Amino acid sequence: MDVQEVLQCADNLVFAKTEKHLDHLQEAILRGTWQRQKYPEIAKACHRSEAHVKKVAAKLWKLLSETLGEDINQSNFGYTVERWLFSNSFSITGNNCVQIGKVSCDPSHYPKASQSESLQEETFNEKTSNSERKIHLDLADAPEPNLFYNRTSELTTLENWILGHTRLITILGLSGIGKTALTLQLISQIKHEFDYIIWRSLRNSPPLASLQTDLIKFCRGGAPVPAPSVPAPYPEERATTGGLPLLEYLRSHRCLIILDDIQTIFSSQQLAGNYQPGYENYGAFFKQLTESSHNSCLILLSWEKPREIAALEGENRPCKSLQLNGLGAEAQEIFREKGLAEPEKWSELIDLYRGNPLWLNIVATMIQDLFGGSVSEFLSYDTLFLGDLESLLHQHFDRLTASEQQAMGWLANTPEPADISKIPENLQVSPPELLKVMQSLGRRSLVETVKQNGRSHFTIGQVIREYIINKSRNKN
Known part of the structure; x- marks a missing residue:
């Protein structure tokens, strides 16, 4: 259009x-x-x-x-x-x-839309220079989008990766950072590149075989999936596909598959990216789709990075990750929509809440409700008020191991970025274990790395720091 x-x-x-x-x-x-x-x-x-x-x-x-x-x-x-x-x-x-x-x-x-009453599958025709391509779109599992704020550079990066035939893309970030809104905007820009576009959420932790059967059924226009006449030739392919020819569809059609809520198939109280029992074959599936020859693309949206991805990704490899950070000045649009006063104070709010769109929407509503829209009155308090953010952060912290919680407590009580070569005595973690813990916390988007005097130091945002301190107070 x-x-x-x-x-x-x-x-x-x-x-x-x-x-x-x-x-x-x-x-x-x-x-x-x-x-x-x-x-x-x-x-x-x-x-x-x-x-x-x-x-x-x-x-x-x-x-x-x-x-x-x-x-x-x-x-x-x-x-x-x-x-x-x-x-x-x-x-x-x-x-x-x-x-x-x-x-x-x-x-x-x-284009004429499908008239399916279920809205589960929609089809439209995209005119190209040579022919009319039929595009099958299923976004039934996609959440209602939040407002999209300018992320031109991220969109350009993702579009270039897709046009460069990257086979697996992981978009990482805390809840509310804008992974869904960014991906929906991306779909509207690159839809003409694909024959099938399918969005599936893993929030109910479907077994891999069920997910693949569902994907193949959509590609077959709703027809039942036949049992394979010939077993997959390699053991790893049988393990990942259950004999279903999903890879054949990814080769014969250009498909874009988005899998949301990947973190739900990972275990809590284990380091980031470790699968729940029975879901380990997802890791082999991601590896197979990255290393096999096809023209399709799989996008993963997650709070934490699958452990296979680090070994698969690289500058010239068909697997890439995008760490989605908070908004900058674009976030001021949130405050305009909420009718907040004192625009000169807005940048301070954005910094405090790390530009997270959901966090900023929550705090802007709170400022309007409690302080009549006065940002300076809100900022005059000594402690950072979290309100509804605490329940959101609890979902992230409930997944941490005991060692990760100890490390986060240490960082919360260290005002300056911490040097992990200098472990405090009260932190009951060995140096090798601490390295694993910091890597895991980075994969969960909970810690930030800064360079000081040529060495890596680690710190956390003010919102997360306040959450941990409040949690410690409540325990005592």
């Missing part, structure tokens, strides 16, 4: 509500938003003030939200338009027009 089709559809939506067409500035706002421009860029192109553009945009988003019955804003506009086209929220009328709700849009180039 190109920008002119987006503008035509939006104009019909606005006209249905107001009996007025989009004006020049409204069109410029939608065009700029579709092209992922920010308000200052749009204002400069239109020779208008940023404040005026924001005022007009706010009214436009409100109008579209009222027309469609869902929240529309600059951050989610692009994704929402894509979702309309990928789902049954629109239908084809007798005049070959796209119907969104009660509004018809002129869609001479729009």
Whole structure:
């Protein structure tokens, strides 16, 4: 769908509500938003003030939200338009027009969506230079996206990896950091590269054989998966696929498979990336998909890195990892949406909460509820208030080994970055064990490495530090 089709559809939506067409500035706002421009860029192109553009945009988003019955804003506009086209929220009328709700849009180039009542499988046609490619999309397992904030460099990196035929990509980060939103945005940009795009969550820890049967069934258009006539030739392939020819589908079609919540198949109270009993074959599966010849791609979303990945990844290898960090100045959009005061204080909030979008949304709501939106009043307290963040962090810390918890307690009570060659006496961990522990904590995204005088030192963020100190106080 190109920008002119987006503008035509939006104009019909606005006209249905107001009996007025989009004006020049409204069109410029939608065009700029579709092209992922920010308000200052749009204002400069239109020779208008940023404040005026924001005022007009706010009214436009409100109008579209009222027309469609869902929240529309600059951050989610692009994704929402894509979702309309990928789902049954629109239908084809007798005049070959796209119907969104009660509004018809002129869609001479729009793809026709599947009319499956279950919304489990959707199909649309993507026109290429030589032919029309049929793309099968199943995002039924994907969570509702949070607002997407500008991550241009991360998107570019992931897109380059995929175009470079990377076979396995792991996106790592704490809960709420934006792994889902980033991946959904990535799908909208690279969907034309694939025949099948499938999102599956492992939150219920499905056995590998069940997952593969489900994936093959989707690739077969819902047809039952036949029993293999010939066993897989190699023992490792029989172990990983159960004799099912998933790899054959990955070779004969270009598939993008996203597996979310990978951490649920790992054991708690063990070092990061150790599988639960009965799930070890996932590790062999990831290894096989990385090392076998095919044109498909597997993306893993996880709180912690699978232990095989470190040995498989490399600059010139088909396995890569992206450590997703917090937002920078882009996070200020969260505070604008929440109506916080004192913009000059916002950067301090972003630093304290490490730019984690979910954390910042939680703290912004709390500041609005308790302090009337005053950031300086919130920051005047000596201790960092966590509120609802404590339950989120507990999910991460509940997975740690006793040695990891000791190490985190040490880091929490060490104001400066710690040198692990100088182990305090009260830390009952041997030097070799401490190295394993710090590596594991890094794979869980809980510690940060900084260089001082040519040596690696380790530290933790203020939110995590406060959580550990509060937890220690409660025990005492």
